[in-house]
Amino acid sequence: MQRNASRLPTYLFIVGTHTGLIFFLYAHATLRTTAYAHWQPAIVYICIEALCLFLLLAGLARVPGKDFADLFIPLGKVASLLLLAPLVAYFLLVSLMVMRSFAELVRIMFVANTPMWALLALLVLLFMFGAFMGGDSILRANVVFSALFLPVLLFALSSCFKNADFHYLYPLWNSSFDFLRKQEFYSSMFVVSPFLVIGMLPPLSPLRPRGVFLTMLPIWALCLIALHIPILVFGTPAARLLVFPFLATMDSVSLLWLVFDRVTLFYAVSIMAFVSVHASFLLWSIGRIVHKRFPKCPEKPVIAAAAVALFVWGLMIPGWDWLQNMLFWETWLRILAVFAIPAAVLWRGLILSRRRAAS
């Protein structure tokens, strides 16, 4: 009982990091990959995530209590840098993307005139504050956020079914699989990336692979639901035109008995909590990894530097289209991080456990 209770924050954290993306960028990212039958790319994403997660967990389970940095640093200076540098860069990119997209959402939704720097400064400060508190605190904060905001999000989600027309599920089968040939499919693959944070969790809390997989099942179900709700309400062609399909769907719900006119405000606040959890943890991970690789660099200045980089970089992106273009350019980095890192973890795990067995 005691042991299970101590694992709850970890599992909730995995849910939280995914929630930040699922209810936010997931629908748009998947909708743009193909014209119809969107469950196909969604299932492929789920399979990719399940496979990479399996590799990662299989590796981590063999060497308890070690994170990415602990596993890769003994490989030597060059090799560890080759593996860790792309990982750090990718963490930075993911946090940049969620931060900038969230700022854009807030701008589209409520404050069209507020300068970008003010929004970004607020977000960066929040993320940096979270990262300074350390991974443990982020996990604990996430428990509170989950208790407060997950019910709100689920309520908002279920209220959307009021307008759903299930005929839009059809046509069900797209035999061309054209999404596999589209670059959008690969650039949208960031939606599977939150599982990488699991690689930073072992020093904080013991992981049980079975538990992690059981946590992922509802997350994957949510992915499919969050993707299909805009489709059911707006129809595929209209849903594909929306930049924030999930937001629009929620705006369309008219609940006269609800005290508040716009459910979307709650949605934005809830999303912000989970986006902050995700981005803060990524920043903290960056600090952790850099500190372990270069022990002379203390964690906090690294986090602060990363935050400043985020801020400057976020300001340099002139608009939404540039953000999408950036997703294209870093596709190779994403594929490396999503596939190569879990594979390397498994390989290191096998070697280390064999070495330990031999000695």
Next chain:
Amino acid sequence: MIRPRRLPSCIALICALTVLPGCWDIKDINHRVLPIIMGISYSKDHKYKVSLQVPVPTARNIRILVVSAEAATLSKAISHLDMNIESNLDLTHMQLILFDRKVAEEGIQDEIAFAMRTQEIPMKALLAVTNEDMESFLRKTGNSVVQNGSSFMNFFNKNAGWDPQITLSALWQAFETIHSETKDIALPVIRAGTSTMLEFEGSALMSKDRMVGQIPPEQSLLVNIANNQIEDAVLEVTKSSSLLIVRNSTRHRGSIVDGRPVLHTRMQLSAIVKEKHDDKSEDEIASELTEQIRTRYELLYEKLLKAKSDPTGAGQHFRGLLPYEELTAWRERYYPRLILKCDVSTVIVNQGNISSN
């Protein structure tokens, strides 16, 4: 040990205070005006004429202001109005977007896209069409708003004064159906009433973004029955009786026979006898209603197919039966050739408190 660690976070928190209060870019409520109806029509000199009905609260009551501006684009017209009104124009409480009939007939795709894009106009805002002059409509209806602030809302509110004949279509539904391959909407056609605030003239049939015809209220009732939109009782008068339809469930099933779409529609109505003239049995009364609804529904469909407008969403039932490439040609190739097989059944629930005249 913890103390020095707290310093940066304290600074961060204090910095956040400068942005958090939100006293910035926000105009106070007393410096805003909140229009509730926007009318869009064409004008002679410029493309658009945008008219707004704005309630302005005065010391005791509200005053209704009707303002109009003409410009080449909608946003230009709105910003022109904003300039001339002493307060800031806030569209977030818009209830109704009213199209002049000519605008609706030309197509409303751009107008809907504008409204969706701003995020300021709520997607729940309802749409309607009018044949009247926009400004005089807004002025006339404004008078009843002064007497009863919520009279306008009640006309369309399902929990208040809405009637089952009135088709309701929100902004998001227009956006949905303009882009959908297999579905359309019907917009209510309204005019300012002589004794009441609004009068319902019928429904505008839309084909994608264009208005292609109009149906009278008794046919738009059938559209709502076919969409299972009846949440209220509705009175039907047949040759020998008056019946109150209290419940309805309609199911559609599509099938393709020899390359032609066939739609099977089953309507199940439950009715209560309100009045009857001849001493007819329940069965006779029921079959009268059944026959009446069926003939009228078939007539409606003849009209819909000719106009290529599909407010009952018949095409939705063929999405699973046709490949995607064929679906995009649904409106042109399949819908006009649709065969309707309508099956209505009526159950008389009771005859009220007396069994016979």
